[in-house]
Amino acid sequence: MTSGFIHRRVTGLVFVAALLSFYHTAWAAEGLSLGVHPYLSAPAVQERFVPLAIFLGGKLKRPVTVLISRNYEDHVEKVGQNMYDFAYLGSASYVEMVEHYGEKPILARLEVKGRPLFRGVIVVRKDSAFRSLSDLTGRRFAFGDPDSTMSSIIPQYLLLEGGIDLRLLGSYAHLGNHDNVALSILIGDFDAGGVKEEVFTEYEEKGLRALAYSPYVSEYLFVAGTHLPKDEIARIRGLMLEMKNDAQGRAVLTNLRRNATGLVPARDRDYDSLRRIMGRISLPGGGR
């Protein structure tokens, strides 16, 4: 199948979704809700997830509505309190949700370029003199969103492992997203920063160098609310895991994340490494 076909297919789905979302309040009561955290602007989240909702809704013969939480904390609370039938979560948000509300049935986790793991990098400019994390003492450090796994939590962990408490940094700031972190370092406003590996690769040619890599942690995932019947959960899980074997499913996946190759099974213990990392660093109020 050509990429043009896929593009047309996805565009068509988005259009249908836009029409359906107009009426979503009318049939949300009998449908399923898919909760998503606002890691992108609301229209961008809708654009990425509505095709998935349409895809699943068609297979389940029930409408699936995409609902966007107000912020990360709100998302963790809503997922934890079963206010969504199923939800998409960042890895750190999942760990935090389990800590506060207990485990939820995991439906699947994302697989990107054939790998369900990703990692973070602490980056500096190529021409800088920094050779180890300890060189960053007293320097300016850029984080992404305070709730972001790879641009905030993992970098804090890497710094701590390198003997750098936040208080030892000259200054630090949260710049919202990975691109801002990379650009701020290249421009010279900051000496170092934390980004996911995918972003580092994008900016490496422009003058970034990796100072430290984090361990791999498990990718983003979908969980179901504990109020859903078990057979319903199994059905959604089955559909998700089968998506990579279906052309339409693959189109929906790449629309969700550019390099996504599938949704694969996951267990709670897959997130233990991240859990240990988060346990190492001080987090606001025990979470974020």
Added chain:
Amino acid sequence: MSPSSSARRRPLLAFIGIMVFTILVADTFWLMNQRTFLVDRQMEDIRDDIDLLGEVTTDALLRREYASAKKAMENWARRHNEIILARAVAPNGFVFAEFQRETPPSSGHITQSKAFKFGGRDLVTIEVSQHTLDVDQHWAKLIWQNIIFSLIAAAILTMILWKTLQRTAFAPMEKLLAKVQGLNANLEERVRQRTSDLAAANEALLREVEERKTAVDDARVAELAARQEKARTDTILAAIGDGVSIQDRDYRVIYQNPAHIAMAGNHQGRFCYAAYEGRQSVCEGCPIALTFTDGKVHVVERSVEREEGLMRYEISTSPVHDDQGRIVAGIEMVRDITERRRAQDIIRSVEEGTAYATGPEFFRQLVRNLASALRYKYAFVGELLPDGSRVRVHAIWGGNDFMENFEFDLKGTPCYEIMLSAAPCVVAANVQARFPEDLHLSTLGAQSYLGLPLLSPQGRVVGVLAVLDVHPVTEDEGPLSILRIFASRAVSELARQSVEAERLKLEEQLVQAQKMESVGRLAGGVAHDFNNLLSTIIGYGELALSRVEEENPARQPLGYILEAGKRAADLTGQLLAFSRRQILEVRPLDLRNVAQGLSKMLERMIGEDVKLFLRFGEDLRVVSADRAQMEQILMNLAVNARDAMPEGGRLTVEVRNIDLDARFSKAHEGLSPGPYVMMVVTDSGTGLTPEVQARIFEPFFTTKEVGKGTGLGLSTVYGIVRQHKGCITVESEPGLGTTFRVYLPAAIEAVQPAERKESTSIPKGGETLLVVDDEATIRNLVSDCLSPLGYRVLMARSGQEALTLAESLSEPIGLLLADVVMPGMKGTDLAKSLKRLQPSVKVIYMSGYLDDTRLRMDVDDHRIEFIQKPITPRKLAQRVREVLDA
């Protein structure tokens, strides 16, 4: 062809050559000017583009939105086909945004760059290149038009000239030649004789003809050249976008180009002062008059009230000289600078309006200036409340005056879209139809809405800035750019207010901590004296009671004395707990066990109308704490809760783990980040006002009726928590109950506490004991308690007296019982000196109040032995035996 026609053709061809050459030179000059004009105009466009990009990029960089800056620039360049290169370069040379497009074939390009600074610091350099395809094509078209025009003009002129010359010069000349030839046939002889004369005459005639012809040519050429020059000048002047008019020395308008006529009307032939200002004489400060006087260029600015509003013009005048250098006229060039000035006025009004204002006044100035700048009826600025679902309006301008501030629910409003997307919301018309749930829109009669999120430096939406109007508006970028300028000011003020609030909170916390510390010292000092007195009362009371028979009537009064003494001792204990000078018996402790163990007593205490609920988290951490003190905390909080629920209610005690971060610990004095155990006590009672909450932990502060409360309950809790290196907070609202949260640091090792077994019998001994206290009653009490048990008790009033006594003794001293604080030598110094004399001597310190921090730490860590006053016979005997046997 006759010689005469050949002679005629030569000047004609020469004339045509000169004519064509002149036209070509003039055309070339005009075309070059035209190209310069077109290139200048394109360069001005590029400068405008750079200014626009600079403003957008600078704004984004200051907000640390690097990616937005990059994206905005690249999107902008993508939309403009004439751009072949746009790039933003950081001061370190890094190109953080770049867009390139291939230069069209056979086209040149123009490049301009400009550096932008902020606060004296280089921020970014913007470089933009445009291809010159449009200019080239336009110029090529002009060249062809001019070639065609020149050829046609040359052909027509040649024909006219040819006919004119034939009629005025060649025809008479031919007639004259014919006549000469006739005479020649008849008078050949005469001709022959006069050949030389005729030749001369002929030559003279030809010269005359030539001269006449030349005179005619010069006149025609001059006239044509003048006509063409005028046409060309008119074309150029008509093409200029600015208004151009020319006044003669009498101030009469002798020329206006179309742009000037469009601006001021056609007044050619009229005096300028009468035409433009309705005056009878030259205006004061007239720039043309100044130019006539000094021959220099003058530039002035004029405001003119017109139908579309106040128009601003920049007028530039320059002189026109004749051949002798005299000024014969003045050129006036008028440029419409209304929009430019308006933008400058807006920025200045924001600067001036908000420069010296802060807080509510700042926001009031901001919205008033914003509404005025954008010509919208309403403008408001609101802050997102912490729950994320409501907005508090800080200021709203209602067209003529400020309206009352209010709060509103975000849902269903245009602001909600802004909050969700963190992007601007523009509704040019029918805003009420689009947001039917927003009742404010209908109340205000709003038709259009333009709003922008206020973003914190971290990119979080913290508020909204919006304008509304009762008419539909056009959708363009202008108002949004102005709104962004105002928004950045609003964000700065919100950030300043936040910092100020944080500073005030820290100041209040410091003052509160200092107040509590000084009250604590006072309470501790009082407790010290009380404990000495109480030692005597309780100690001797117990001794007396033990020596009185069961049926003796003195037992009951003695019991009353002891009971009162113990209650006084409890009160003193509370004072010490508050002042954090109580000696703790710290052990690893599971707070769940404490709460469960105390639940029966709590239920009895709070009564039947109040239901007790206990909740515990999983894998609870252990804390290092004094069990009795933890029980005291629960009891005191429960008593307060009971009193707050006279009609009954719910009392919930919850214990769970929590990890405190640096932010939380910074906000609560004396806390370190790390793992904690949180005990939450919540009641559904009457709640507390903010004023009461502010003083709730002060000693002797009570809201209870006189005689019903000591005012020490919560201050005791406060002292205990602080002594355990923890923290207590209170949250309450009148009518909605109260929640106390006690945070205690988790113990490093979860060791189960080993309960100390209390012995019921009073142990005895035969060792020699040395009692040193400056209070005689204490010395006597100790002696009276211990001597009957078999000990030999020696007494001294001071350290020096004790050492003298020890030196004189031949027997070893088993134990020194010394007061810590004594006049002269302190108890600790005495112990050191005595140990030099008798290294095996053991020491117990006695005190009602430990002011020495180091000593208290030694006691807490069990490095020294200590007994807390007031002393009771049983406690004293047990402690002495324990130390001697250790």
